[in-house]
Amino acid sequence: MSKVHEKSPKDCAKKRFNINKFHKKFFFSFSTFLLAILSLVFLVWLILHPKKPQFSLKDVNIYQLNLSDSNLINSTVRLTLSSNNPNKKVGIYYDVLQVYASYKSQIITQETSLPPFYQGNEETNLLSAALDGYQIPVAPSFGYEVGRDQRIGKFVLTLKVIGRLRWKVGTWVSGRYRFNVNCIAILPFNSIPSGPLSSKQGTVCSTIV
Missing domain, CATH: 1.10.287 (Helix Hairpins)
Known part of the structure; x- marks a missing residue:
């Protein structure tokens, strides 16, 4: 056993x-x-x-702003932005950049994507964007608001940038962070406009990361 x-x-x-x-x-x-x-x-x-990037609006031109009887708008806007990295030891990867224009909280162009790029320490870059809107629906009061601004002589346009960025410190790269840029442009608006509505007055934009 x-x-x-x-x-x-x-x-x-x-x-x-x-x-x-x-x-x-x-x-x-x-x-x-x-x-x-x-x-x-x-x-x-x-x-x-890291300090958040600084944006400023260098110039903006409105070449077209046509409103149809069915409250649909066609628009053409061209602008130049300045982007600055104020950090001495931190670089910035801009992975996503989308720009659009709005008037009285109403979007008047489609979102336009800008090429991604890397911004070194204390570096400044100029960004140009061509914004177009085709048959974009707006509120019935849109025409009245434009007419009122024309009588006042000032057209207030809002330019917005939305995107995602990453910080770079040495060889270390952070995850993605969303950011929003808001720029206000005040363009002279004569009662009988000749040529595009233009503004070349530098405007500092607000940035949220």
Whole structure:
């Protein structure tokens, strides 16, 4: 007859204790490592503290703003923006840039995408955009608002940029952050306009990251 070896409840309890101890040790080591990495990233971020990019509107021209009887608008807008990175040690990747124009909170052009680019430390770039709108629906009051601005002699146009960016510190690159840029342009609007509505007065835009 062969001898049967049976583990006592004490041995099973000891084995379960060792497994639990290993899992706890592994979890503690992993948590410590992850915390160290996050602390390092936060420390770098805290020391450098990237400043949000600065945008300004250099010039804007409205070549077309035609409203049909069915409250549909065709528009043509051309503009130039200046983008500045104020950081001394942080670069910026602009992955997504979309520009559009609005009037009295009503969108009058389609969104136009600009090519992505990298902006180095304390670098400034000029961005040109051609915005067009075709058969865009607007509120019935649109024509009245334009007529009122024409009598006043000022046409207030809002230019917006929406996109996503990444910060670059040395070889480290952050995740994507959304940003929004809002520019207000005031264009002279004569009672009998000749040529496009134009403004070459520099306007500082507000930026939210």
